Structure formats: C-alpha cells, structure tokens
Amino acid sequence: MKGFWPVYKKELYEMFMSRIFYALAFFFLLLCGVFFYLILQQIVMFSYQVAQNPQIAQNVSMPELFMRSFLWNISVIMLFVAPLLTMRLYAEERKNGTMELLYTYPVTDLGTLAGKFAACMTTFAVLLAATLPGVIMLASIAGSSWKPIVCGYGGLVLLGSAFISLGTFASTLTSNQIVAAIVTFGVLLMLWFIGDAKSAVNPPVVGNILGYLSVSDHFKGMVKGLLDSRDIVYYGAFSALFLFLTLRQMSSYRWRG
Amino acid sequence: MIEAEGLTKFYGPRGAIKDVSFQVEKGEVVGFLGPNGAGKSTTIRILTCYIPPSSGTATVEGLDILEDSLRIRQTIGYLPESVPLYNELTVDRFLRFAAGAKGVGAKRIGAEISRVVSTCGLEKVSNRIIGNLSKGFKQRVGLAQALLNNPSVLILDEPTIGLDPTQIIEIRRIIEELREDRTILLSSHILPEVAQICKRVVIINKGQIVATDSPANLTSQLQKTSTIVLELSGPHEEFTRAVENLPGVQKVLRTSNGTSKFQIETDPTVDMRPDIAALAVRKGCGLLELRTLQLSLEEIFMQLVTEESTQEGAES
Numbered sequence: 152m153k154g155f156w157p158v159y160k161k162e163l164y165e166m167f168m169s170r171i172f173y174a175l176a177f178f179f180l181l182l183c184g185v186f187f188y189l190i191l192q193q194i195v196m197f198s199y200q201v202a203q204n205p206q207i208a209q210n211v212s213m214p215e216l217f218m219r220s221f222l223w224n225i226s227v228i229m230l231f232v233a234p235l236l237t238m239r240l241y242a243e244e245r246k247n248g249t250m251e252l253l254y255t256y257p258v259t260d261l262g263t264l265a266g267k268f269a270a271c272m273t274t275f276a277v278l279l280a281a282t283l284p285g286v287i288m289l290a291s292i293a294g295s296s297w298k299p300i301v302c303g304y305g306g307l308v309l310l311g312s313a314f315i316s317l318g319t320f321a322s323t324l325t326s327n328q329i330v331a332a333i334v335t336f337g338v339l340l341m342l343w344f345i346g347d348a349k350s351a352v353n354p355p356v357v358g359n360i361l362g363y364l365s366v367s368d369h370f371k372g373m374v375k376g377l378l379d380s381r382d383i384v385y386y387g388a389f390s391a392l393f394l395f396l397t398l399r400q401m402s403s404y405r406w407r408g
Numbered sequence: 409m410i411e412a413e414g415l416t417k418f419y420g421p422r423g424a425i426k427d428v429s430f431q432v433e434k435g436e437v438v439g440f441l442g443p444n445g446a447g448k449s450t451t452i453r454i455l456t457c458y459i460p461p462s463s464g465t466a467t468v469e470g471l472d473i474l475e476d477s478l479r480i481r482q483t484i485g486y487l488p489e490s491v492p493l494y495n496e497l498t499v500d501r502f503l504r505f506a507a508g509a510k511g512v513g514a515k516r517i518g519a520e521i522s523r524v525v526s527t528c529g530l531e532k533v534s535n536r537i538i539g540n541l542s543k544g545f546k547q548r549v550g551l552a553q554a555l556l557n558n559p560s561v562l563i564l565d566e567p568t569i570g571l572d573p574t575q576i577i578e579i580r581r582i583i584e585e586l587r588e589d590r591t592i593l594l595s596s597h598i599l600p601e602v603a604q605i606c607k608r609v610v611i612i613n614k615g616q617i618v619a620t621d622s623p624a625n626l627t628s629q630l631q632k633t634s635t636i637v638l639e640l641s642g643p644h645e646e647f648t649r650a651v652e653n654l655p656g657v658q659k660v661l662r663t664s665n666g667t668s669k670f671q672i673e674t675d676p677t678v679d680m681r682p683d684i685a686a687l688a689v690r691k692g693c694g695l696l697e698l699r700t701l702q703l704s705l706e707e708i709f710m711q712l713v714t715e716e717s718t719q720e721g722a723e724s
Contacts, residue, residue: 153478157508161494164505168496248492252553255456255488256509257481405459407419 154258158266159273162240166274175235176278179228183282186224190217191289214295215376218286222303222374225282226310226367230343233311234335236274237318238328240267241401245326254405260398268319268394275311279304299376306373309386313366314339316393323400342366409434409591410455410561414464417450424450425615427464437587439602440595442612443713448595449489451612452565455593456486468561482511485559489566489595491550495539499530499549502538506553524552528582544575551582562592568601580605599706611712618712626708633658634676635701638684640668641694650687656680671701 166172194217201207244250253263283304290300318335325331346365349358362368366389369382410432417424425447432438442448453459455466457477466473468480494502503521512520525534528548533541538549547567554562567583568576583605586592596602602609603623611619619626640647651672652660657680659673674680681698688695 153511154509157505160508161497161501161505164501165494165496247495248488248490249494250492251453251458251488252486252492252506253509255458255481255484255486256506257478257511258509259478 152259152262152265154256154262155266155269158253158258158263159270162267162270163273165239166270169239171235171239172274175232176281179232179278180281182228183225184285187221187282187285190220190224193220212295214290214293215299217289218299218303218376219374221286222307223370225279225307226370226374229307229311229314230336230339232278233275233314233318233339234321234332236271237315237322237335238332239322240271240319241322241397242326242328242331246328260401264319264394264397264401268315271315271319272308272312275315276308279307279311302376302378303374305378306370306382309373309383310366310370313386313389313393316390316397320393320397320400323397323404339366409470410466410468410593412451412455412464412466415451415454415461415466416463417447417454417459418462423615425612428612428615428617429464430610430617430620432591432593434591435589436608437583437592437594437606439606439609440593440612441597441599441602441609441709442595443597446612447615448612449565450615452486452489452563452593452595456484456563457481482557483560485554485556485562487550487554487562487564487567490569491546493538493546493549493553496537498535498537499525499541500534502549503534503552503556507556510557512557520556520558524555527555527585528552529578544571544578547571547575547579548582551579555586560590562586562590564592565595566597567594568596568598576601599709611709613713619708623708628676633673634680636672636674636680636684637697637699637701638670638672638688638695639697640670640688641696642668642692644668644691644693647688647691647693650691651684654680654683654687656683669697 194213197216198213201211241250244253254260286300290297314335317338318331321334321338322328322331324334342364343366345361346368349362349365352358352361363385369385372379372382412431413429415428416426428447428451440448440451450459454461454473455468457473457480460474469483471480471483473480494505497505500521503524504517507517507520525531528551530545530548530552533545538546541549551564551567554564564583568579571579580601583592583594587605594602594606606623608620608622609626610617621629648660648670651657651670656675656678657672658675661671661673663669663671672680672684679700681700685695685698
C-alpha cells in the first residue's frame with residue numbers, strides 16, 4: 152500500500168482544483184434539491200388524500216415513502232455523476248504522460264489504486280453529505296425513524312463504490328476521458344436495466360440470473376430500509392472485481408509499453 | 409552504478425531495442441546519444457522500472473530492475489522526456505506530493521522541498537500553478553522533483569530539449585552542480601551539450617549500441633586522416649605545388665576559390681605542422697593560420713550512424 156497517502160491527497164487536490172467538480176456538484180445538488188421539493192409536494196398531496204380516505208393506505212409511513220422515492224432519484228442521478236467523477240483517474244495520467252512519473256516513484260500499483268479510489272469515494276461522500284441536511288431536518292420534523300435514512304445512505308455508498316470501481320476500470324482502458332465516461336455510462340446503464348428484462352426472458356432461470364446481476368435490483372431493498380447481506384456481498388464483490396481488473400489492466404499496459 | 413545486460417524490448421512485433429548492454433560507473437556522468445526513435449527512451453524506461461524488458465537484465469546500484477523495483481525507484485531521480493507534470497497543482501503542492509510518494513518523512517518534507525527549490529531556482533514560482541509556467545520553469549520543476557530525497561542515481565531524458573540558449577545554459581549549470589558523487593545518465597540528441605558535460609558517451613542507433621567511449625577516444629579511433637587548416641598571405645602557387653610533394657601529405661584542398669585557405673589531409677600518426685610552416689616560410693608566404701581540425705562529436709555521430717546504414721544497404 153506504499154504511496155496511498157500521497158496519491159490520495161494529490162487526487163483530492165486535483166479534484167477540488169478542477170472545474171469539473173464544481174460544475175458537477177452544482178447540478179447534482181440542484182437536481183437533488185428539485186427532486187426533494189417535488190417528492191415532498193407529492194407526499195403532502197398524498198397525505199391529504201389518505202386523511203380523507205384512510206382505507207387507501209393503511210400501513211404506509213409517509214417519511215419512508217418519501218425516502219424511498221428520494222433515494223431512488225439520487226441513485227439515478229448517480230448514473231450520470233459517477234462516470235464524470237471517475238473518467239479522469241487514469242485516462243488523464245495517460246494523456247499527460249504523468250503516468251510515467253507516478254509509476255517511477257517508489258509506490259505500489261495497489262497503493263496508487265487505493266489512493267485514487269479512496270479519493271473518488273471521498274468526493275462522492277462529500278456530494279452525498281451535502282444532501283443530508285434537508286433529509287435530517289425533514290426526519291426530525293416528522294419525527295420518523297432514522298433507520299431508513301442510515302440504511303438508504305449506506306446503500307448509496309455501496310452503490311457508489313460499485314459505480315466508481317467500474318468507472319476506475321474504464322478509465323484505464325483509454326487515454327481519452329470522454330471515451331472512459333461513455334464506456335462507464337453505457338455499462339452502468341446496461342447493468343441498471345438488465346433486471347427489468349427478467350420477466351421477459353425464457354427460461355426463468357436466465358431471468359433470475361439477470362436479476363442477480365442487476366445493480367438496480369439490489370438497491371431496491373435498501374431504499375425500503377431493508378439491509379440484506381446478499382446485497383452487501385453483491386456490491387462488495389462488484390467493486391472488488393473491477394478494482395482487481397484495474398490492477399491487471401495497469402500492469403498489462405506497462406508490459407505492452 | 410548502472411549495468412544493462414542484453415536488454416531487448418519488443419512493442420508487439422516491432423523491436424525497439426536489441427541486446428543493449430552498457431555500464432555507468434559510480435560517480436560518472438554518461439551521455440546517452442542517438443537519433444530520434446533510436447531507443448533511448450525505451451532503454452531509460454526499462455532502467456527506471458516503468459516498463460519491463462522483453463529479455464535481458466539490468467541492475468541499478470546492484471539491485472535488479474525486476475526483483476527490487478521499489479528499492480530502485482527509491483534510489484533513482486528520473487526526469488522523463490517532455491517533462492510530464494500535474495498541470496493543475498501548484499509547484500509547492502506538486503513537490504509535496506512527489507516528496508511523499510518518494511518516501512520522504514513528514515518531518516523532512518519542508519526542508520527537502522526548500523533545498524530542491526533553491527537548487528533549481530524556483531523560489532519565485534513556488535505558489536504558481538504549474539500549467540501556467542513557462543517551458544523553462546516547467547523543466548526546472550521536473551528537475552526539482554527528480555532531486556527530491558537526494559537520489560544517488562539521476563536519469564535525465566532530454567533535459568534541455570525545447571529550451572532557449574540561456575535556459576539550456578542554466579539547466580547545464582544545475583547539472584554541473586549535481587555531478588558530485590552522483591551517477592548521472594543523460595540522454596540527448598544535442599551533441600555539443602553532451603560533449604561539454606559527459607566524460608563518456610554511449611551511442612545508440614536503431615535499437616543497438618554502436619559505440620561506447622569518451623568523446624576524445626572516439627575521435628581518435630574514427631579519424632582516418634588528420635586535417636590541417638592553413639591560411640596564407642601573398643602568392644602561394646609555388647607553395648601549393650611543393651606541399652603536395654611533402655611526404656605524409658595525402659590531399660590538398662582549397663576551401664574556396666580565390667582565397668588562400670587550404671585544408672590539408674595528412675597521415676594521422678605524425679604531426680605535419682612544423683614541416684608545413686617551414687615550407688611556407690621557405691616559399692616566402694605569410695602564415696595567417698595553422699591548426700589541426702578536430703572531429704566534432706557531431707561528425708563522429710554522423711559517421712557512426714551513417715556507417716551503420718551503408719553497411720545495411722550493402723547487406724541487403
């Protein structure tokens with residue numbers, strides 16, 4: 152893990168010095184705010200209806216319903232945000248030639264990767280944390296339980312780590328950041344919607360496998376406040392696989408020269 | 409100390425270098441010469457553990473490039489070709505990162521950075537963003553990061569390329585200062601520069617080493633005749649006829665018509681200058697200039713590089 156700290160700090164500096172981050176943070180938070188408002192408004196309307204007709208929804212908790220929609224919306228925005236956060240990680244180093252500088256310093260490949268991945272996760276966590284105040288305020292006003300919030304944000308972090316590991320790998324494939332972003336976005340989108348195909352395919356076994364592979368299916372439980380070990384294992388294994396592939400790809404890149 | 413032993417590298421089917429072997433002794437400054445695309449950077453990248461060789465081995469300070477890669481990278485200061493730097497960072501921030509990555513302890517980082525900043529004359533720009541600096545300053549930043557952690561081996565790939573003459577002199581001065589008790593391998597295709605700094609040169613062409621020696625030895629080896637430059641005043645027809653008959657003189661050339669400048673090619677084993685001077689005096693000519701012409705490193709280089717290609721032409 153030699154080189155983790157210097158690389159981590161350098162990546163964070165570069166991230167917070169870059170305009171990409173601020174443009175991204177602006178639109179991410181703007182969209183989150185807009186969704187927060189729209190969903191809240193819907194929930195309020197729905198609450199009026201429920202108040203007049205209590206039989207419509209007997210066991211529905213309004214704060215949980217809100218969290219479910221809000222988290223789901225954030226996860227969809229993340230599909231767009233993750234590729235833009237990760238695209239520069241390795242592609243930029245390759246393009247500028249700084250890869251040669253970095254890899255002739257006494258740092259290990261693993262240390263470099265860990266530093267880059269952790270820096271990207273930190274940036275992502277900063278973005279997520281900026282959406283928390285509204286949620287916390289709402290939960291304390293409504294007096295609802297904290298469990299769905301903790302569980303849901305934990306789920307977002309797991310989802311983020313999967314997205315970011317995939318993006319990191321895509322960034323090693325090319326020296327063009329745009330291509331890296333497109334590849335990440337394309338693969339993420341495919342893995343997102345693959346679960347929707349499960350009812351349409353024959354035999355059902357194949358459909359089930361598609362469901363297991365889908366990144367979105369595993370998130371569905373978490374937005375409801377259900378923490379299932381299978382989902383945690385899925386996201387952990389997903390991230391580990393792509394980080395491993397990143398290491399392999401980097402050493403192969405250097406073998407080929 | 410650097411030792412390369414039969415290094416070969418293929419990029420796919422294309423061979424970049426073939427059986428490259430040479431040594432750089434401790435405390436020596438060696439120039440690594442070759443035309444563009446000869447394999448200089450490939451060799452250097454192998455020595456700095458950036459890419460592995462297809463076959464062959466090399467050691468740096470007695471450490472093997474494949475087995476002790478991390479420790480080698482700890483002892484080497486490397487300036488890659490075209491000086492890649494993190495353009496978004498400030499000079500100070502970048503040097504902090506480089507020092508950390510090179511394993512300089514947190515307590516020593518400040519002192520280490522101010523040392524290299526003053527060696528390379530970067531005090532005025534240390535808070536500026538690297539991307540906004542001039543090429544000369546970028547080069548110095550590149551040199552500064554190579555010097556962090558006081559490496560005993562310095563490998564500089566084209567350190568003065570693309571700089572203006574004053575900047576070249578400046579960089580050369582810095583390298584001169586650094587040579588004490590350091591092993592330096594310096595690649596370049598600007599020959600006068602190498603001739604000035606390096607005691608020994610390794611010449612590579614088309615992926616193979618074609619010569620390894622000091623510039624002076626290479627000159628004497630390759631000089632088949634020695635050339636004397638002569639300028640006379642007054643009438644010199646008589647002298648011209650006489651000089652051609654002097655024993656040891658092989659050829660007399662007038663450098664241009666109408667002037668009295670000559671180039672006289674003679675046997676390299678004897679110094680013909682006293683005889684020629686005596687002859688000129690005897691024939692009543694005024695002697696304005698008389699000197700032997702040294703082969704410059706450029707000429708040696710051209711000779712080696714073209715020799716190779718004519719041989720190849722003959723083979724095929």
